[in-house]
Amino acid sequence: MPLSDTLSLLSGRARLLGALLLGRSAAAEAVCDRLLARWPTHPHLLATRAHLRAQRGAAEAAVADLEALVALAPRRSAGDWFNLGFLFDQLGRLEQAETAFNQALSLDPKLDRVWYGLGLTLIRQRRLDEAVTALKRNTELQPMSPYGWYQLARVYMDRQEPEEARRIIARLKGFEPKVAAQLERETGLLA
Template sequence: MSVNTQQSGKTWPYRLLKLRAITALVFGRREQAEQIFDEMLRRWPQDSYALASRAHLRSQRGARAQAIADLQALVALAPQRSAGDWFNLAYLLEAESRLEEAEAAFRHAVALDAKLDRAWYGLGLCLIRMQRFEEALAALKRNTELQPMSPYGWYQLARVHVDRQEPDEARRIIAHLKGFEPKVAAQLERETGLLA
């Protein structure tokens, strides 16, 4: 049997299951959709779509360990497929305080897509939790370069400067934030006692 014949034999059953899963999701039947993804993965264990979809559903219902396992299988299957896959894995690992693994996954995400601002932000948060402030500064600076109008990176950047006993740098960031996010700037002033 040729490869094309084998693939065409998979096509209709696969498409039907995928359509059933999408329909279940449209009608809010997440448990049913997850069961369909289970069936797809029993039949096609290396299916990226089913792995990513099931991981998402598992994450939503709080089954982080299972979602992490699916995402680990996904990135092992296709390490260069998507920076987003690595980000999703890193995000869940960080939430589970598996910081070294999270750092590695965030770094893989930014290696695949250097403009993935949320991965730079996540990497910065992860490094802060590991008290590696110098590296956190670099990651958060990259995040603020990519998302200059988002206050989140700037807020964390100011906090790192405070932790490093660099009040002048923190004041500079607070002053910058006053130009477009005065509430965040005021929050930083209250939390740090620093006035811009």
């Protein structure tokens, strides 16, 4: 890249950083638009604009940026695939969400949030046995987070396995009593 292009890109990224630091998301997105018009395959700019678009509720536009990003650099980051899967899930595009989450796991099988996202996507598809597997892996990786445990208990109730749900409620009482109480109210089970 010629020096003038390098300097122009650095200057633009400095403007982008300044807008982000000042909390000016619309201005930051406009800077990304201008920079991507000149450097349409810049991974950091695509990821940043996708994030900004998702924040303002433009999920389809964010998906377009993330699809471009993973097409350019499919092995760059498990986080890119997770973000794409998360947005697909939000949009109800469950098969695509599952594919994106699985791609993220192929890059980083220890990324707990991907297991959680995959579990939620599988629940929405009524594939409860597979959801249990994903949520169990999430809770192995994040044993003190109540989210995976909560969803796992709900799946056990859907599968007519109240004793498994009761065990989770008892476990949650040890570190998240409010979530345990919520599950007790919702399921009618007492630990």
